[in-house]
Amino acid sequence: MSFIQEFKKFAVRGNVLDMAVGVIIGGAFGKIVTSMVNDIIMPVIGIITGKIDVSSLKFTIPSSIAGAEPVIVKYGQFLQNIINFLIICVCVFFMVKVINKLMKNEEAVKPAPKPTPEEILLKEIRDILKENKNK
Template identity: 50%
Template sequence: MLKEFKEFAMKGNVVDLAVGVIIGGAFGKIVTSLVNDIIMPLLGLLLGGLNFTSLHYTLREAADPKNSLVFNYGQFIQNIFDFLIIAFSIFLFIKLINKFKRKEEVKEEQVEALPTKEEVLLTEIRDLLKKDLDK
């Protein structure tokens, strides 16, 4: 059973998945920082400091605030707003990466389109033979 587990854990897909999860977590921190530290302050400035987290509805008031029953719908709206910003940021990042990939693919196609020296030589021989046959 230990041998089977070792084989399973060392399969390429499992290792690739683990690397993807680790890199994804690190990338998530970068995107979260981008949203919280750069995009949200700019949006707050543009929208006049709009922040939804303070929006709430108190269902039951209690003397001790910990015992109050509060419906914090503002935090939910803020989380949706943050998600949309993060999703859009990732979309733009992936779009940028794909743009660079397409440029590389076009360059590779151009390199592949050029005939090799052997092909050029064979084409010249073919053309000479064809010319001799036409005479």
């Protein structure tokens, strides 16, 4: 089997396509959450904390070498990324919860399948055999 045929067989499997769709939607969802955090949540937190922009929080460690640049530790950006992560986790949790609830509702709505003619016949035979055994 050639490399191209093998790759084609791999690429068109259902799981790979599902994963690709998930990655694309996840990337777009990540941008939405980042915008929500940067443009809505963080300004509100800034107002509550006295106009502090969390992403700009940092501390500077002076260099021990003369003329060298000081080391800047941007812990505020790290905090903002943690907030982004937590919001994404909460959103994914609620999405999975809603999807699971919808799946359970679909399963509950499905009526029991009608027995096939073979199953009906087998039940009749079983009942006749039970009657003959009890005589």
